[in-house]
Amino acid sequence: MLDITRATIEQAAGGDIGAFEEIYKKTSGFVYNVAWRVTGKREDAEEVAQNVFVTVYKKLGDFRFEASLKTWLYRITVNLSLNYAKKAARERNATVSYDDARTHAAEDIERAVVPAQEPADFQLLEEMLQSLNPDQRACIVLRGIEGLSYREIARTLNVNINTVRTRIKRGRQVLLALKNKKAIQGVSP
Amino acid sequence: MNCKEIQDLILTDYADNEVTGAVRRQVQEHIAVCPACRTLEASVCDAALRPLQEAPKAEVPPHLWWQIKSAVQTRQERRAGVPVLERIRHLLAMPRPAFAFSTVVVLLAFGLLFVRPYFSGGTERRQLAELAIEDQIDYFAYGNGWGDNDALDVGIEEIFS
Numbered sequence: 001m002l003d004i005t006r007a008t009i010e011q012a013a014g015g016d017i018g019a020f021e022e023i024y025k026k027t028s029g030f031v032y033n034v035a036w037r038v039t040g041k042r043e044d045a046e047e048v049a050q051n052v053f054v055t056v057y058k059k060l061g062d063f064r065f066e067a068s069l070k071t072w073l074y075r076i077t078v079n080l081s082l083n084y085a086k087k088a089a090r091e092r093n094a095t096v097s098y099d100d101a102r103t104h105a106a107e108d109i110e111r112a113v114v115p116a117q118e119p120a121d122f123q124l125l126e127e128m129l130q131s132l133n134p135d136q137r138a139c140i141v142l143r144g145i146e147g148l149s150y151r152e153i154a155r156t157l158n159v160n161i162n163t164v165r166t167r168i169k170r171g172r173q174v175l176l177a178l179k180n181k182k183a184i185q186g187v188s189p
Numbered sequence: 190m191n192c193k194e195i196q197d198l199i200l201t202d203y204a205d206n207e208v209t210g211a212v213r214r215q216v217q218e219h220i221a222v223c224p225a226c227r228t229l230e231a232s233v234c235d236a237a238l239r240p241l242q243e244a245p246k247a248e249v250p251p252h253l254w255w256q257i258k259s260a261v262q263t264r265q266e267r268r269a270g271v272p273v274l275e276r277i278r279h280l281l282a283m284p285r286p287a288f289a290f291s292t293v294v295v296l297l298a299f300g301l302l303f304v305r306p307y308f309s310g311g312t313e314r315r316q317l318a319e320l321a322i323e324d325q326i327d328y329f330a331y332g333n334g335w336g337d338n339d340a341l342d343v344g345i346e347e348i349f350s
Contacts, residue, residue, distance in 0.1 A: 054261060
């Protein structure tokens with residue numbers, strides 16, 4: 001639960017910037033992290049998070065209290081992040097093939113000098129998530145990192161629960177294939 | 190359940206605690222006796238679950254709030270600071286499709302009110318002209334007694350005989 005009262009939401013919807021800041025403080029963590037994991041870049045996540053909160057500020061008056069504020073925020077965040085990620089993927093595909101991009105990205109990561117343990121984890125996770133298509137990535141992030149149930153993910157993405165199940169299954173198969181590829185190449189996963 | 194069904198569950202519902210207790214027990218019993226499914230379960234945990242569960246969370250950059258606050262305040266000021274005349278002009282200028290639609294509706298109404306009577310009047314005039322021509326034909330044909338032999342009981346041969 002977000003622990004945000006109805007009064008706070010109504011005050012923010014009425015233009016109270018203090019109430020809006022309270023909502024921001026309680027939700028910006030997951031908004032920023034989901035945006036980061038789905039887009040794959042911190043600078044993109046910043047832009048997406050900013051767009052999310054400006055959209056929330058504009059649309060808060062239309063918010064229906066039957067739905068959970070968190071689900072509503074997840075939906076806006078994931079939709080904006082997916083738009084961003086898909087646009088970026090289209091731009092990449094316009095110049096190089098998907099397989100080429102993946103191969104080069106993997107080689108770049110292997111060549112990179114990693115000074116400490118944490119950046120290596122960051123990079124590995126980054127590589128794992130970038131090996132998925134944006135729809136699979138959104139489901140895997142919402143389940144694996146945010147801990148949403150299949151039903152919550154379906155509601156957030158406005159898709160059927162079996163679609164969520166299929167995307168998670170395919171996504172995990174891709175992650176397993178990546179692990180096997182690394183094992184064959186002798187790179188520690 | 191066969192291996193294929195068990196493996197589907199290992200990749201999804203079983204890994205994510207979305208199965209009932211009975212199904213969970215079935216999967217566990219199968220894993221205990223099936224090396225392939227046991228290997229898959231370990232791989233899923235290792236490659237697809239643990240890295241995400243242990244994923245570090247990023248701190249939200251402190252300047253993000255100031256960017257957002259600045260964006261929403263600019264929007265607020267823009268809305269509050271616009272004079273009445275300016276707002277009316279804005280209202281008239283903004284919904285272009287609605288403006289275009291209303292223009293089309295006005296033109297259609299104009300057409301129905303003014304143009305149609307003109308054309309329908311034209312039809313009446315045409316009908317009147319046709320009637321006048323018919324009258325003249327009747328006059329020339331029958332009015333002078335040359336046309337309808339039965340009407341005057343005189344045959345044309347009798348006239349010119």
